[in-house]
Amino acid sequence: MGDPRDLPLHARPAAALRAAIAAAEVTAEAVTRHFLDRIRRFDGSLHSFLRVDEEGALRAARGCDARRAAGNLPRALEGVPVAVKDNLNVAGLPTTCASRILEGFVAPRDATAVARLRAAGAVFLGKTNLDEFAMGSSTENSAFGPTRNPWDPARVPGGSSGGSAAAVAAGLAPLALGSDTGGSIRQPAALCGVAGLKPTYGRVSRSGLVAFGSSLDQVGPLARTVGDAAAALAVIAGRDPLDATSLAVEPPAPEAAAVSVQGMRVGVVREHLEGPGVEPGVRAAVERALEALRAAGAEVREASLPHAGDGIAVYYLVATSEASSNLARYDGVRYGLRAGGGDLAALYEETRDRGFGAEVKRRILLGTFALSAGYADAYYQRALRVRRLIADDFERAFRQVDALVGPTSPTTAFPLGAKTSDPLAMYLCDVFSVPANLAGIPAASVSCGTDAAGLPVGFQVQAPVLREDAALRVAACVEAATGAWHRLPEAFA
Amino acid sequence: MELPPHGPGEVRRIAGLARIRLTDAECAALSVDFGRILEYVGRLRARDEAAAAEPLVHAVPSGEPAASLRPDEPAPEGPAAPLRWEEVRALVPDSAEGRLRVPRVLEEGR
Amino acid sequence: MKEGAPRLVVGVEVHVQLGTRTKAFCACPVDFGAAPNTLCCPVCMGHPGALPVLNRGALETAVRAGLALGCTVAPKGRTQWDRKNYFYPDLPKGYQITQYEHPLCENGALALSDGTRVRIRRAHLEEDTGKSSHAADGATLLDFNRCGVPLLEIVTEPDLSTPAEVEEYLRLLQERLRLAGASECSMEKGQMRCEPNVNLERGDGSATAISELKNLNSFAMAREAVGYEAKRLEDGPWLPRGRALLRATFGWDDGAKRTILQRTKETAADYRYFPEPDLPVLPAEALRPFVEAGKAALEESSQREVGEEARFKAEAEKYNLQDLARAMKLLAKTVEPEDISQVFTVTAQVAEERGLNPRDFGPILANWVQGPIAAHVRARSIKASMVRAQGRSLARLLEMTLKNEIPTEVVKVHFLSTDWLEVGTDPEMMLKEKGLTGAQTDDDSIRAACAEVVAANPDIVAKIRGGKVQARAALVGQVMKKTRGTADPARVNALLDELLR
Numbered sequence A: 001m002g003d004p005r006d007l008p009l010h011a012r013p014a015a016a017l018r019a020a021i022a023a024a025e026v027t028a029e030a031v032t033r034h035f036l037d038r039i040r041r042f043d044g045s046l047h048s049f050l051r052v053d054e055e056g057a058l059r060a061a062r063g064c065d066a067r068r069a070a071g072n073l074p075r076a077l078e079g080v081p082v083a084v085k086d087n088l089n090v091a092g093l094p095t096t097c098a099s100r101i102l103e104g105f106v107a108p109r110d111a112t113a114v115a116r117l118r119a120a121g122a123v124f125l126g127k128t129n130l131d132e133f134a135m136g137s138s139t140e141n142s143a144f145g146p147t148r149n150p151w152d153p154a155r156v157p158g159g160s161s162g163g164s165a166a167a168v169a170a171g172l173a174p175l176a177l178g179s180d181t182g183g184s185i186r187q188p189a190a191l192c193g194v195a196g197l198k199p200t201y202g203r204v205s206r207s208g209l210v211a212f213g214s215s216l217d218q219v220g221p222l223a224r225t226v227g228d229a230a231a232a233l234a235v236i237a238g239r240d241p242l243d244a245t246s247l248a249v250e251p252p253a254p255e256a257a258a259v260s261v262q263g264m265r266v267g268v269v270r271e272h273l274e275g276p277g278v279e280p281g282v283r284a285a286v287e288r289a290l291e292a293l294r295a296a297g298a299e300v301r302e303a304s305l306p307h308a309g310d311g312i313a314v315y316y317l318v319a320t321s322e323a324s325s326n327l328a329r330y331d332g333v334r335y336g337l338r339a340g341g342g343d344l345a346a347l348y349e350e351t352r353d354r355g356f357g358a359e360v361k362r363r364i365l366l367g368t369f370a371l372s373a374g375y376a377d378a379y380y381q382r383a384l385r386v387r388r389l390i391a392d393d394f395e396r397a398f399r400q401v402d403a404l405v406g407p408t409s410p411t412t413a414f415p416l417g418a419k420t421s422d423p424l425a426m427y428l429c430d431v432f433s434v435p436a437n438l439a440g441i442p443a444a445s446v447s448c449g450t451d452a453a454g455l456p457v458g459f460q461v462q463a464p465v466l467r468e469d470a471a472l473r474v475a476a477c478v479e480a481a482t483g484a485w486h487r488l489p490e491a492f493a
Numbered sequence B: 001m002e003l004p005p006h007g008p009g010e011v012r013r014i015a016g017l018a019r020i021r022l023t024d025a026e027c028a029a030l031s032v033d034f035g036r037i038l039e040y041v042g043r044l045r046a047r048d049e050a051a052a053a054e055p056l057v058h059a060v061p062s063g064e065p066a067a068s069l070r071p072d073e074p075a076p077e078g079p080a081a082p083l084r085w086e087e088v089r090a091l092v093p094d095s096a097e098g099r100l101r102v103p104r105v106l107e108e109g110r
Numbered sequence C: 001m002k003e004g005a006p007r008l009v010v011g012v013e014v015h016v017q018l019g020t021r022t023k024a025f026c027a028c029p030v031d032f033g034a035a036p037n038t039l040c041c042p043v044c045m046g047h048p049g050a051l052p053v054l055n056r057g058a059l060e061t062a063v064r065a066g067l068a069l070g071c072t073v074a075p076k077g078r079t080q081w082d083r084k085n086y087f088y089p090d091l092p093k094g095y096q097i098t099q100y101e102h103p104l105c106e107n108g109a110l111a112l113s114d115g116t117r118v119r120i121r122r123a124h125l126e127e128d129t130g131k132s133s134h135a136a137d138g139a140t141l142l143d144f145n146r147c148g149v150p151l152l153e154i155v156t157e158p159d160l161s162t163p164a165e166v167e168e169y170l171r172l173l174q175e176r177l178r179l180a181g182a183s184e185c186s187m188e189k190g191q192m193r194c195e196p197n198v199n200l201e202r203g204d205g206s207a208t209a210i211s212e213l214k215n216l217n218s219f220a221m222a223r224e225a226v227g228y229e230a231k232r233l234e235d236g237p238w239l240p241r242g243r244a245l246l247r248a249t250f251g252w253d254d255g256a257k258r259t260i261l262q263r264t265k266e267t268a269a270d271y272r273y274f275p276e277p278d279l280p281v282l283p284a285e286a287l288r289p290f291v292e293a294g295k296a297a298l299e300e301s302s303q304r305e306v307g308e309e310a311r312f313k314a315e316a317e318k319y320n321l322q323d324l325a326r327a328m329k330l331l332a333k334t335v336e337p338e339d340i341s342q343v344f345t346v347t348a349q350v351a352e353e354r355g356l357n358p359r360d361f362g363p364i365l366a367n368w369v370q371g372p373i374a375a376h377v378r379a380r381s382i383k384a385s386m387v388r389a390q391g392r393s394l395a396r397l398l399e400m401t402l403k404n405e406i407p408t409e410v411v412k413v414h415f416l417s418t419d420w421l422e423v424g425t426d427p428e429m430m431l432k433e434k435g436l437t438g439a440q441t442d443d444d445s446i447r448a449a450c451a452e453v454v455a456a457n458p459d460i461v462a463k464i465r466g467g468k469v470q471a472r473a474a475l476v477g478q479v480m481k482k483t484r485g486t487a488d489p490a491r492v493n494a495l496l497d498e499l500l501r
Helices: A014-022 A028-046 A054-069 A112-119 A162-169 A186-192 A226-236 A254-258 A280-295 A308-329 A344-355 A358-371 A377-397 A423-430 A434-439 A468-482 B008-017 B024-046 B048-052 B085-091 C056-068 C163-179 C219-235 C284-318 C324-331 C341-353 C358-380 C392-402 C408-416 C427-433 C443-456 C458-465 C469-482 C489-500
Strands: A049-052 A081-085 A123-128 A175-180 A195-198 A218-223 A265-268 A299-302 A403-407 A443-450 A456-462 B099-102 C007-017 C082-085 C095-098 C105-111 C117-127 C131-134 C140-143 C150-156 C192-201 C210-214 C247-253 C258-265
Touching: A014 A028, A014 A054, A014 A226, A028 A049, A028 A054, A028 A081, A028 A123, A028 A162, A049 A162, A054 A123, A081 A162, A112 A123, A112 A175, A112 A226, A123 A162, A162 A175, A162 A186, A162 A218, A175 A195, A175 A226, A186 A195, A186 A443, A186 A456, A195 A226, A195 A468, A218 A226, A226 A254, A226 A443, A226 A468, A254 A468, A265 A280, A280 A299, A280 A403, A280 A443, A280 A456, A280 A468, A308 A358, A308 A377, A308 A423, A308 A434, A308 B024, A308 C082, A358 A377, A358 B008, A358 B024, A377 A434, A377 B024, A377 B048, A403 A468, A423 B024, A443 A468, A456 A468, B008 B024, C007 C163, C007 C219, C056 C105, C056 C117, C056 C150, C056 C163, C056 C284, C095 C117, C105 C163, C163 C192, C163 C219, C163 C284, C192 C219, C210 C219, C210 C258, C219 C247, C219 C258, C284 C324, C284 C358, C324 C341, C324 C358, C341 C358, C341 C392, C358 C392, C358 C408, C392 C408, C392 C427, C408 C427, C443 C469, C443 C489, C458 C469, C458 C489, C469 C489
Parallel strands: A081 A123, A081 A175, A265 A299, A265 A403, C210 C247
Antiparallel strands: A049 A123, A175 A218, A195 A218, A195 A443, A403 A456, A443 A456, B099 C140, C007 C150, C007 C192, C082 C095, C105 C117, C117 C150, C131 C140, C192 C210, C247 C258
């Protein structure tokens, strides 16, 4: 890899942009303008952004330049433009969650992760598209239209953080925030060929993230490089008095990602890699990545996760149960859409009928069912018990290996509309990603090449609780070997 | 393996609990979806070893749960401060006399 | 077959607002005087992205309260919070954070004065809802200042069996919790809300449906409502032993003095309880410091109580009240507007200011307050605060009594058992109005009245002289009639003695 300065601004990692701004090679304002121009040029067809805040972004960028001129030291993300998934609150901007039901809701306060990025000098470009309330694996469930995959506009970018992944892949933002409940950062990162990280549950505050599955949700970065993801994690992680589930632990230093994998034991679950649903192109790219790890001195072993196959069933009971409760507050009373009005019952029903899309309704009903009297034991409670078994599987496996690897998604990006008529088929996109949310462990996805059609393949690295450093190390090694992070799709080069 | 009743009647009852209105067509379609999804997730009922496992809700418990408690102190400024009435009202669809307004509740009590 | 009289079975659920500075799950202040919707934040308003964080002070206070009620903290080894899901406009999140299977406190008890043990099944910590009121056009108006205030829900076993016991339990609960510093517990202010669950059982095991009584804003209302329902349920319907009992909710109409059916619960509501993922589970080890601190605080307050008792002893001495228990009731600080003790304390203060000796008027005033005044207040179903005679007028009456300016009969008949208590006219004016001053009370006219009665009843006089002492009462009665009840009976007897010698 040569000098990042040989690359156009939009192909450089965030760290390189920060360095250039700090060295006065370029102003923060110029960098921000560059990305705003690209958004104006390209996002009409891509539709990765739901809202662009030009005024706010330029104001913040000028602020960074003023600070530099006044002699202040550059902060961790000084002048770095960031795109924020529209289920995270950014003060003064609407939070839509890609749903009609939040029409008119403007966030009074920053989400904690957003506030920390802001305090580190980040410049917010705007809010990115997602599956409505983060429920989906393709961003086709957005009430405002899907986002397209920059590598092939007839295909999905993945979901639910499809807008964030597409924006980074297309060079419309060097860094983005997403959320991951069952793979919503990692799967779109894989399908768009960028790096994505779901931190350990509790590592990053969920305050200001619109809740979907409270015991599963985490906020995390999507970026061009693993190094950028590590740097972003260091900024947003840490105990927050506003989130009782956030942990009082220091995040790994960003440099931890650069350590060699020499001597690391890396586990592969063969049944997963060779399962029927995995596309040949995915399998081939993953095998190449395993070779790269061996070449770098890691030991690749067989691993076993006996109950991982039940992950989807557990996830679609636990996540939907929590969601059915989390989405009860959207009732037209205190904010957002209000419809109907004859009496209170009509207000609730009309508002939720007009405000929620079909997939959200489906999941709310599934969750309500799973928790309801007479069924809760057989469904919700049973799912929580199998969840324990899945977590125990990981604990056992991590006594033998330092990281567990494999494909992030069984397929590369599929065509728009290919899975929308079959909810179950769509749910199965998450088969490799949900177990990490169920167990609370950290997991990263990094591009490990493409398939024959040139579509990106994602390589997933899972690590023990609070061992993001191990996941980032392995991911960085694969990234270095495949060397694809600086490549943009032709249409966006 | 027997399935729970997922017929349209049951779907309607569940929809009522969730304050979601369904047309007959939606009800019928959901009933079909539910059938397939519930059959899929129903595989968990065959995991006998699960009966002995403790349910897992909090995936990564803190070593010191009492550390997450908040002091009994108001926070007049910052992210934990109360909202001003103007901020509340700006978001509310309907208000009167400093209070939020909704149509009358027909059923008595909760 | 006769089953014998049906037995009244009552269990009580009480919600107590804990006296913390801020709410249960957010830092909004607790302040009942504030303008509506000014003590709300994204958390208690249920905004997207907001998360609950437990108030340490609420936990401390709840533990202390539970210990004061004899409970064990987290006997199952841990306590946790759960979501109770339902839709109502005063419930912003669409669920209430409460405790279901692992409540904070369990297995306490309070003992009533007759020794009845009222077992406390559980006491758990949850959040209050907002307040709704109605606009002129029927729309509902919402104020969320109260939403999220910490509540302790205290549930007894059905160990109470009379309306009086229910009232005593509530008063005892209030006293204990106030002493523990857990809450001011004023029923009038809505800080203590009680819901008696009432039904009847017969010897053969049959039972009526259970009535859940709500909207009871005073001890008197609670007592009356339980009493009313106990009677109403006697007509059944009766379900045989073993059948699941129906529940129905009733409000209390204090004007009409009856219960009003609000709704029957054909099926139990489906609240879909599940563990609150946003709040950590608190294992027993984590609670230990709170239990230690709670025990220490209770020890300190019971020592203060001993100090209080010493204060009461001194005051009882001051007012020459021999019965300490009775004195404590009279001298206790008023919590509810119905507390009769205010009549004593307010009047005593004025009396002292007028220069009357507390040791002289103390026992008289105590008898008045706990006797005829309490009876009148109860009979009229009024609050003690409505006894306008307290203070100046009663103090004047005391003064006149001490100076023998007014016979006790007059005081009893014309003042203490009448509307005068609620009106409170100056006693001297009252006497003038009723024509009870002057001649009637002087000795000569009594003597004259006695002489007339003796002369008019030779046969009764003969009986008395013959040894039938009881016959004297008839003469006394006639003298009292003649003097329109104003003569002092002791004086009348003394004069009759003279005349009959």
